[in-house]
Amino acid sequence: MSPFEETEEFVRDVTSSIVAVTGGEATALHEPEFDGNEWNYVKECIDTNFVSSAGKYVDRFERELEAYTGARHAIAVSNGTSALHISLLLAGVGPGDEVLVPALTFVATANAVIYCGAEPHFVDSELDSLGIDPEKLRSYLESTTTLIAGQCRNRVSGKVIRAMVPMHTFGHPSKIRELLDLCMEFSITMVEDAAESLGSFYSNKHTGTFGLLGTLSFNGNKTITTGGGGAILTDDSNLARKAKHLTTTAKVPHKWRYIHDEVGYNYRLPNLNAALGCAQLENIESKISRKRALSELYQEKFNNLNGVSLIREPTGCRSNYWLQAILLNPQFISSRDQILERTNEIGISTRPAWDLLTTLKPYKDFPSMDMAQADELAKRVINLPSSPQLIKAKK
C-alpha cells in the first residue's frame, strides 16, 4: 500500500469503528438526558414561585452533592468557572501570585487565575491519566523554585507559586496523591478542577475532595447538567461559609438592612437550575454505568485496530468516562484532521483535545515548562460520542 492508501484505510477503519458503536445516525458528542424527576421538580419551582434565590432545591442539591462526593461541604454556584474563581480567591491567590495550571485543559482553568489578578504558570501532562505529570513537575520545581519563608518562589519571575490546579481530564482522575505530596513538599495549595469528573473516584475517594477546595461543573455537556451550574467542594467549614458569603454578594444577615462586608459576587445557582440538578443527581449512577459500558463497547471495536488505542481509566480509579477518547499512534498524527472531517461530515460529532493554552493569544506569554507530552496529547487525542443514551438503560 502507498502511504496515501494506508492513511485512507486507517481513517476508514477508525470511522467505521466509531459508527459500529454509535449506529451511524447523527450523534452528538454529549447530550443531556432527562429521564427522571426533572420536570416534576422544575414544575414545582414554577408552581410555588420559587425559581430564584429563595427555595429549597439549592439547599437540597448541596446536601445531596455532599452525600454523593463525600465532601463535608458543597456550595452550589452559577458554573464551574465561578467555582474556580472563588476557590482560588479562598486559597489566597491574588495579584503577584502564580498558579500551576496544566496547558492541556479548558480555558476556564486559566481564566479563573486571571480573574484573581494572578498569573497561570503552565505545566506538562502525562500519558496515563492525561493530568499533570508529578514526576516531571517535581524536577521542574526543584530546579526553578526556592522555598523562602514557607513560600514557593519562582526564581525566574520572583513570584510566589501560591496554588496548583490539577484537572481530571475527560473524567479520568489525575495522579492526585503524588500531586498532593508535591504540594505539601513545595508549600503549594491545591485547588482541584473536577469540572469533568463528577462521579470519578481515586481509590474510592471522590475527585475534587483531595485539595483544600475542589470545583464541579454542571454545564449542558457534562455528566449531569443544571443548564448552567457548578459547585465548590471543601472539608473546611470556615472556607465553606466564606464561599457561600462571597458567592451571594457578601450580604450580612439582617432583618431588612443591606449591609455587605466585602466585595462579593453574584454567583448564585438559581433554585430552578438546582431543581434540575437534584433530579439529575438521582440518576447519575445509571448514567455513569452506561458511560462505562460504552467504553467497553468502544474497546471491543478498537481492540483489534492497529495504530490507535482507547483511553481507559487509570488503575485504582473509577472514572465517570465523561468523554470517551482515542489516542492515535504517533505515526498517524497526520490522519487526525481527516478522521475529524470524515466523522463530522456524516454527523458523528468528534473533536480533538483543546489547543494547548500556551498556544492561545491571551496565554502565550505566561511562564511555562517544557510541554513535550501535552503537545503530543493535543495532537493525538480524539474525543468520541459519549452520551449515556448510546447504551440502552436497564430497567
Add this chain to the structure above:
Amino acid sequence: MSPFEETEEFVRDVTSSIVAVTGGEATALHEPEFDGNEWNYVKECIDTNFVSSAGKYVDRFERELEAYTGARHAIAVSNGTSALHISLLLAGVGPGDEVLVPALTFVATANAVIYCGAEPHFVDSELDSLGIDPEKLRSYLESTTTLIAGQCRNRVSGKVIRAMVPMHTFGHPSKIRELLDLCMEFSITMVEDAAESLGSFYSNKHTGTFGLLGTLSFNGNKTITTGGGGAILTDDSNLARKAKHLTTTAKVPHKWRYIHDEVGYNYRLPNLNAALGCAQLENIESKISRKRALSELYQEKFNNLNGVSLIREPTGCRSNYWLQAILLNPQFISSRDQILERTNEIGISTRPAWDLLTTLKPYKDFPSMDMAQADELAKRVINLPSSPQLIKAKK
C-alpha cells in the same frame, strides 16, 4: 399629644394604610408571577434536551428584549451584575480609572467597577427621581476635575473618570438627558444600570438605551424573572458582538477547535432560564399596568396622611413602579425603624433603601462627594409590597 403618642399614632397610621392595600395577609415585598407560557416553554426545553447553551430561547429572548426596549442589540447574560461587569469593560474601564456611581444603589453597581480593576467614585442623588443629581454633579465636576487630552481627570486622585453609571432607582427614570449632557461635556462614557427599570421609559425612550451600554436584571425580585439573569443593551453592533464574545468564553468559531482569543467569561444565560424569560416578557405590560394601579391605590391611602408621601413617577416618564416607596417627612425619620418593625412583625414585608455604599466597609475609603441628599433619602425611604398580584388581573 406627647411626642411619644404622636409617633405611635403615625406608625399606626402608616401601617394601617399599607394594610388597607395589601389586605393584612402575609405579603412579600415582590413576588414572581407565572401566569403565562412559563410551563410550556420550560417543559419544551427539558423535552428537547436544550437546557444549556444550545437552544432557541436565548436568541428569541434577546430579539424580544430588543423589540420591547428599542435597543438595537440585547445580549442575554447570567445576571445584572455580570451585565454591568462586561458593559464597563466594553466602555473601556480598567485599572487606574474611576467610575461615577450613586451612593444610593444596590452594591452590585460598585462591585462591577471593582471587578474591572477600577475604583467607584460616589455621587449624590436628588429627590425627584432618586437618581444621580445632575446639577450638583456638574458643580462638583467643575470644581474637582480637569479635561486633559479629552479625558476627565480627578484633580485630587489624578485618575481618569472614565464612566458614569446612572441607576434608575426602584424603576423611576433618572434625569437621564441632563446626565447625558454632563457626560458629553466632561467626556465621560455612560453605562446605565437599568436593573430595576425594565418597562420604564423616559419621554418614550426605554431606560438603558441612553448610554453607550445599558444593563437589565431578571433576578427573582424583579418585574420579570428568569430565576437569575440579565441583559446588556446597546445600539453599537461592534460592542454587541464583543459582549456576546466576552460572555461566552471568547471562543472563536471553529468546526472543532477550541481557540479563545482573549480572557473571556462564562456569563451565559442558560436556555432553560431564557425560556422562562420569554414567557415572562409576554405578560410584562399586564404586570406593569397592575403595578401602576397599585401605586394609585397606595396614593389613595397615603394622600390624606400627614408626614409621609408616596413616591410617584417623575414627570415625562413612565415608570414600571418596580418597588413602591414612601418618603417620610424629615421629622418622622426616627419612626422609620418602628414602621419597619411593626409591618414586618405582622408579615407585611417592607424595607428601607440600601445603606449608602459610602458607609459599607469595602467602600468607605473611595472618593466621594457630599452625600447630603442621598443620606436623607436613605433615612426617609421605606419600600412597600409591590407585586403585581396585589391587583387582580383584568381578564
